[in-house]
Amino acid sequence: MDAGECSTSRPPHPSAASAPSPSSAPAVWAKLVPSDPAFPEVEVAEDDAVVCSLVAPAAAAGEEVAWCEIRRNGGDASSATIRNLSSDAIIVDGKIVKQEAVDVKPGSEIVSGPQKEDHLVYTFEITAARDQDKNNVKIVIDIENAKCSICLNLWHDVVTVAPCLHNFCNGCFSEWLRRSSSKSRDKSQSAACPQCRTAVQSVGRNHFLHNIEEAILQAFSSLQRSDEEIALLESYASVKSNIVLGKQKNQSRKRPFSRSSDEISHADLPCPQCRNEFGGFRCIPGAAHLQCNGCGGMMPARSSINIPQKCLGCDKAFCGAYWCSQGGNSSHCNLICNQETFKMISQRDISRLPDTVHGGNPYEKDITEKCIQQSGKTLQAVISEWISKFDNLEIDRSRLQLNNVDAITSRTYICNFFHLMLSTGIAAGTVSRAAPSTIALTTPRS
Template identity: 45%
Template structure:
């Protein structure tokens, strides 16, 4: 009996569009599309044989939410770990997991034995209901009006949308960045292009960006030419929330600042107070607030010094103030250069806490492997960083933004550097042959859910007994 089954079907009332499918959890095998409301699924006995056996019948129930599976085989099958005997039936929903049974399986065996045997030996499927194309289009037509998703500067659908506050009007990043540059040259304030309210903050709107992408998927005619997108991207300068202020002169009869107000002055940008490095902030100049020290720094878009971490898009002031020769002061918080610097200039002496999804057993195994090879953590990280920089590593699972743009010379924050090291150590472990692992762990079975397993975080025994430095073979995670 082969454990890999190729689905064949027969039924009536077929259509070109599948309303559901059986998705094998082993990605080497193809999906089985279900196109009729009452379909029999058959399996091959041998790859070269034309003989097929009926496996199950799937009947679509009224509505869009469920179906009924009838066991047509000569053996029991599993549906969501429940044993369904021959000629039995049960309702299934999207996400139900189904395991076909082998020929000759003793249906009188203990239920736990059947579940264990089936799950370990036979191909498993997940039943998935497909959304109807017409309902998707109708939903978008009802909920999204493209006229309400246009930038009032260029009059096109937003691109990399940003939101201005307090008026909450939305614009293309490139359009508003250019508007802001011109406003700072000519006026005391940056006014909203749509309502002329003084803008105090502006930042990216990730929720509206998803809506923008959905609109363009539905109506490709609304897409702009690639040349226009390139121009917008070259003008875009807003990567995180910008604070856009205008400082008015204090009137002589105004009372002295309170203690709370004096404390707030400590967050003032040093270049707002004095001329430093031949630069002093304009009264209406835009500022960024450092994610680490909460201090302020001027937003100077044309400066070559990085102001944002490429891995998380958060602003950090360490590189900027280092370039201006400003050190930590009492009145103005300032980060040191060590908090935000290029990857190539960083060193690490221990395995970061977040490595291997914070599984301390896997971290200990990795450390033992490194030690057994006569190397240190810095040696291994340097070796894999070289492979990373030469683009010899797949970056699809890299837990950082802009993964394809990151090189050894990229500035990143401490958190993102730890994530990068964890990513490199994952590749170090996953490429190790099993005979290079410590003898007491080399025989461990891989966890079905691999690195994405949630049980490893709260079940100490499971975290220790199963290997979690591997790709998932179940669940919705894909490497």
């Protein structure tokens, strides 16, 4: 059916020679079945809602006319809307319709004129083609959500990393992974996700998103990259199948210090205050205890004191501040953390960036160090400036990967301040501006 034509009546028994081929046939989704089998059915096509057919038995030898328009209802697959296009009224389910539009459903009776006796009577039906269209689902997607956060372009040969499920170009992530591993001192350490810094456990090609990628390019050809860019990306791409990253531990043989519950029995790792009284306190039998996430040692769970025992950022227990307040040290028990592992943010005195910043990615650590040097400030000055902005609510806290983020201030005890500061990528206010141009794949690999 050419553009501009209307849906027309179909002979009851068309010859095989006149039947349209499947590729050229219009997408028919409904039909009007006449009450008199001597007259042909009228097909309603997807690309033309106007119905052209005979309207009266007396005009059997006459011309077909466009007398109504039938369109699908987008939100309801079992109904449609009919609009009268003729100069006379029509009847829909016993109701006279002049110019307004009314709903119809399978089984609705439609009279092609104002009088049932002098006009053809049709029954509305939705055909099987409607069910076939369920295989072609329209997906609404924001183009910005289909872009790689490394190169900031539409995905090319998209891969998905786990467990965070962020998506990148195969070539972009492969080069990120190569640079990270080449500078990492610990080869067994997992690479960090370029978007959220979560340790990546595995990466694989995403065939479902690849189909979406191709559909977007068909709709928006302007997003297509040049042949040179595609060739460069494909030269970097190393993810051919699912890849497991990092050194996997055998969880069945050795369990980490953290357990399913913070308050556990202390029979296996005795608490120093269970054996002796010091700091004016001794545990009573059966008292609840916390296990330190840093050293694995035990301490009594004492919510009544003003000494914090849990990090607000991760909700895990740390013993350094508690044992310092009690006068405890390694002479009382070997399993006691140093006070430096758990203290107020404002008390931190940092002289160098630790290797754990940016999820342990040495490439981003180098960028951060250069940005701080170019700012002309010391690392401690940058941190002090950031703390002041944090307390004054000048930092977007929604981007921080921390629990209880709104309750954290510079006087909050936290176990890893560098995770708090550098996860936002704002050290010296220049990291986020420097990283994209440096990471972009614009030169051949040496």
